[in-house]
Amino acid sequence: MIEILQPGILTSVQDLGRPGHRQLGINPGGALNCLALSAANLLVGNDMEAAGLEITMGACEMRFTTDTRIALGGDDFDARLDGKSITPYWSVPVLAGQTLKLAHAGPNATQGMRTYLAIAGGINVPQVLGSRSTDLKANFGGHEGRALRKGDCLPQGPASIAIAGPAFGVRSPAWSGVGTQTQDSSKLIHLRVLPGPEFEQFTVAAKNALWLDKWRITPNSNRMGYRLDGPELKRKQNRDLLSHGVVPGVIQVPPSGQPIILMGDAQTTGGYPKIGVVIQADMWKLAQAPLNAQLQLQPCDLEQALHAWEEQQAYLNSIRETLAALDWSRATQYKK
Amino acid sequence: MIQPQIHFLGDSALLCNLPPPATLPHQQRIWSIADEAASWPEVSEVVPGMNNLTLILRRPVVDMKVVTKRILDTWAHVDVSHIAGREIEIPVVYGGADGPDVDIVARHTGLSSKEVIQRHSAGEYIVYFIGFMPGFAYMGGLEPTLATPRRDEPRLSIPAGSVGIGGEQTGIYPLASPGGWQLLGKTSLPLFDPTQTPPTLLRPGDRVRFTVERIAK
Numbered sequence: 001m002i003e004i005l006q007p008g009i010l011t012s013v014q015d016l017g018r019p020g021h022r023q024l025g026i027n028p029g030g031a032l033n034c035l036a037l038s039a040a041n042l043l044v045g046n047d048m049e050a051a052g053l054e055i056t057m058g059a060c061e062m063r064f065t066t067d068t069r070i071a072l073g074g075d076d077f078d079a080r081l082d083g084k085s086i087t088p089y090w091s092v093p094v095l096a097g098q099t100l101k102l103a104h105a106g107p108n109a110t111q112g113m114r115t116y117l118a119i120a121g122g123i124n125v126p127q128v129l130g131s132r133s134t135d136l137k138a139n140f141g142g143h144e145g146r147a148l149r150k151g152d153c154l155p156q157g158p159a160s161i162a163i164a165g166p167a168f169g170v171r172s173p174a175w176s177g178v179g180t181q182t183q184d185s186s187k188l189i190h191l192r193v194l195p196g197p198e199f200e201q202f203t204v205a206a207k208n209a210l211w212l213d214k215w216r217i218t219p220n221s222n223r224m225g226y227r228l229d230g231p232e233l234k235r236k237q238n239r240d241l242l243s244h245g246v247v248p249g250v251i252q253v254p255p256s257g258q259p260i261i262l263m264g265d266a267q268t269t270g271g272y273p274k275i276g277v278v279i280q281a282d283m284w285k286l287a288q289a290p291l292n293a294q295l296q297l298q299p300c301d302l303e304q305a306l307h308a309w310e311e312q313q314a315y316l317n318s319i320r321e322t323l324a325a326l327d328w329s330r331a332t333q334y335k336k
Numbered sequence: 337m338i339q340p341q342i343h344f345l346g347d348s349a350l351l352c353n354l355p356p357p358a359t360l361p362h363q364q365r366i367w368s369i370a371d372e373a374a375s376w377p378e379v380s381e382v383v384p385g386m387n388n389l390t391l392i393l394r395r396p397v398v399d400m401k402v403v404t405k406r407i408l409d410t411w412a413h414v415d416v417s418h419i420a421g422r423e424i425e426i427p428v429v430y431g432g433a434d435g436p437d438v439d440i441v442a443r444h445t446g447l448s449s450k451e452v453i454q455r456h457s458a459g460e461y462i463v464y465f466i467g468f469m470p471g472f473a474y475m476g477g478l479e480p481t482l483a484t485p486r487r488d489e490p491r492l493s494i495p496a497g498s499v500g501i502g503g504e505q506t507g508i509y510p511l512a513s514p515g516g517w518q519l520l521g522k523t524s525l526p527l528f529d530p531t532q533t534p535p536t537l538l539r540p541g542d543r544v545r546f547t548v549e550r551i552a553k
Contacts, residue, residue, distance in 0.1 A: 022383045022392065023370065024536045025466040025510075128530050138470050138511055140530040197343035197351055242358060243467055243474065245383025245390025247349045269385055269467025277346030280396060305347035306396040 001065040002053075002119065004152040005099065008060035013123050013142035013154065014116075015051040018131035022245065022268045029141075030133045032223060032264050032287035033114060035173050035312055036073030036088075040118035042319045043071035043091040043170065045163040050122030051132035053148075055115045057105040064094045068156065069120040069163055073172075075112030075288055078103040088115070090169035105290075112288050124157035136223065137265060164328050170319050173284070173312070188214065189289050191282045192300035192308065196251065196274030198235070206233040206257075210275060215259070215295040223265040226286060228295065232257030233275060246270040249278035251297075261286065281308035337412050338362070340389070342404050347396035351388060352407060358387035360476070361416075363464050367541045368414045369407070378403060384465045384540050386474065421462065421541035426508070426523050428457070428499050432552025434522035437487075441501060441518050444484045453551060455479050456520060461506065461544040471510035471528035471536035475544060478506045490516035497523045499546065510536070521552075 004011070014037065017030025031037040031054050038048035053060075058077030064070075072079055072088045079086050082098045094100075102115060125132050125143050134142025143152055199207065215228040233253050246252070250262045252272035261278060262270070263286065278286065279300060289295070340352035352369075354362050366389045370382040373391055381392040397403060430453045431438045442449045461477040468474075483504045491514060494500075498509045500517030509515060510527030523546075527537045538544065 019380055019392075021470075021535065022381045023466060023540065024470060024534065025468060025472050026470045026530075026535065129535060135530075138528070138530070194344060194346055197345065197353075242356075242386035242388065243465070244351055244353070244385035244388045245345075245349070245392075245467075247346060247390075247392060249346050267468055268383060269465070274345070277344075279347050302344070302347055302396065302398045302400075306398050309347070309396045 001156060002123070002154040003063045003065060004061075004148050004150060004154070005063055006059065006061035007148045007150060007152070008055055008058060008102070010056040011060050011148045012054055012134040012136060012146075013051050013125055013148070014054040014133045015122075015131055016049050017264065018129050018133055018135070018141065021129055025268050026129065026135075026138070027265060027268050029135050029264050030131065031116060033074050033116060033284040035284040035316070036114075036287075037116040037118065038316050039089060039170070039173065039319060040071040040073035040116050041122070042316065042323060043089065043163075044069045044118050044120040045159040045161040045323070046118060046120065046122050047160050048316065050118065050157070051125065052119065052123060053117040055102060055117060057113060058102040058115065059104040061099065061101045063099045064096060064119075066096050066156070068094050069159075070094055070100070071118045073116040073118070074114045077105065077112075077115055079115070086167075087169060089172045090167055091163060092167045093165075113290055114287055119156055120159040120163070121157040122159075124155045135265075161324065162328055163323065170322075173315060188294050188296045189285055190296050190298055191285060192279045192304065193251065193276040193297045194279060194300060194302065194305060196276045198241075198273035199275055201235045201237070201239075201273060202253075202275055203234050203236055206235070206275070209233060210297055211299055215297065217289055217291055217293050217295065219291045221291060223263050225263055225266055226261040226289075228259045228261065230258070233259060235273060241271050241273060243269045243271045246274075247277070249280065249283055250274050251276040251278065279305040279308060281305065281312055339408055339411055342407060344400070345390060348393045350391045350393070350400075350403065350407070352391070352411075353388045356387065358464075360462065362387055364416045364419045364541070365411065365414060367419050368416045369410055370540070372410055372414055373407070376406070383467075385467070386464055419541055421543045422539070424538060424542050424544050426499075426525055426544060426546050427549040428521040428523050428546045429550050429552050430457075430521035430548060434495070434498065434552065435520045437500070437518035438520055441482065441484045441520065445481055447481070452482065453520070453548060455482055456501075456506065457546045457548050459546075463538050463540055463542040463544060465540050466536065466538065469511055469513060470530075471538060473507060473538040473542075473544070474505065475507055478504055480504070482506075484518050486516035487518065490514055494519065495522065497525070497527065499523060
């Protein structure tokens with residue numbers, strides 16, 4: 001079991017989401033950085049779909065009540081297990097009673113945004129509509145349908161493979177060429193974007209600005225959407241659209257001309273014109289992008305999008321296959 | 337046969353837009369195609385909208401010709417006869433603390449409060465699609481004389497089950513939420529319960545009637 005000693009700013013139980021109910025208005029939600037959670041899950045012997053914790057901007061502290069194994073993915077907030085530093089994308093044995101503490105994000109939050117904790121067996125809260133993710137807006141799923149609080153105790157399930165022995169690590173997605181990640185808000189974050197259905201309805205100036213200007217993520221951003229600050233994007237004509245289904249990654253432009261990138265907790269339908277859509281394979285970069293970070297949007301095509309997605313799948317597959325091929329009973333002997 | 341325009345919505349979704357105006361026959365075809373496309377192996381989810389349909393794909397697809405052809409073929413040949421929708425009755429306590437805007441709607445429409453309630457509960461409404469929040473139905477069929485603009489200042493919290501009018505639409509809030517609609521009353525029926533299957537009371541295609549449970553003072 002995990003006992004939450006300090007929940008930090010926003011910590012919630014998340015898995016890969018709750019697909020299948022969008023036509024009833026229920027969004028899939030789930031971890032904003034599915035790549036990080038999936039990799040961390042594999043490292044502790046779980047299926048990628050197991051539930052873990054999404055920790056926002058560090059400052060979180062928890063105690064483990066049994067011997068277990070954990071892995072962190074995403075940003076590094078100087079995580080320490082009983083004072084000893086642990087690195088993201090390492091699989092670390094934990095003894096009953098040990099405490100994991102993640103430091104606070106810096107004053108300008110230049111260290112990033114989110115860390116994912118996976119624990120052997122996953123967090124075994126009940127599945128609701130096929131998922132353990134917390135729907136923070138509709139207040140169901142996860143632990144009591146809400147963000148975690150001090151004193152919450154989270155049960156663990158059984159792991160798929162019993163990984164044993166000393167700590168080991170894999171290359172992080174950023175180092176593996178799966179994507180580049182910046183830990184510094186002065187550096188640009190590059191996102192690959194496909195033109196949206198209404199792209200051609202925007203003025204030439206707006207289309208140029210989309211690709212050439214830099215876009216700042218405003219602090220008025222959350223799991224529903226990232227509001228960007230930059231030049232005003234205007235359409236040639238302001239025709240109203242009828243409500244239609246939307247997906248995370250859609251860059252919609254409300255009448256203010258300041259775009260919003262929809263994130264995992266966005267509504268299932270929307271009505272604003274869509275100038276572009278961030279490719280799926282780059283959504284994890286947004287999950288890690290600090291507030292006030294600058295984005296550079298790059299046009300791309302479907303082939304590049306598919307290639308990037310396949311690269312990520314290959315990264316996860318390589319971790320899974322490597323761990324499955326090892327003989328963990330010998331690792332246990334080694335430990336003894 | 338009116339065919340949709342098909343757009344990529346990123347690398348893993350397709351938006352099929354019918355030309356305006358939105359009509360019930362258009363929408364019935366959309367529900368039928370949604371039902372059928374939901375079983376295609378490459379489709380993970382379907383989202384009917386107003387005069388459009390979004391298909392969410394399981395993985396990014398590059399060769400869209402196959403999917404596009406399948407959509408257009410299905411659009412032309414789908415059987416819409418089975419789309420009857422269920423009849424759902426929703427009892428409402430009109431007026432009082434749960435329906436604080438009946439008088440505003442009466443003043444705006446030039447009707448008496450009693451007439452507003454009588455006309456609202458006399459209508460048959462059709463669920464065109466569900467969005468905005470779990471179980472929130474966008475319904476057609478509001479009598480045009482009842483149309484009333486949204487409030488200038490949205491309320492910070494509207495209780496779950498509130499029934500209201502926003503412009504030319506009527507609807508029910510399944511969950512407590514901020515909102516700008518003019519509230520006529522409240523139902524005690526649960527509109528969204530994630531522990532139930534299906535989790536929402538209403539589905540696209542349903543025909544809804546509001547019945548007067550009581551008029552509160």
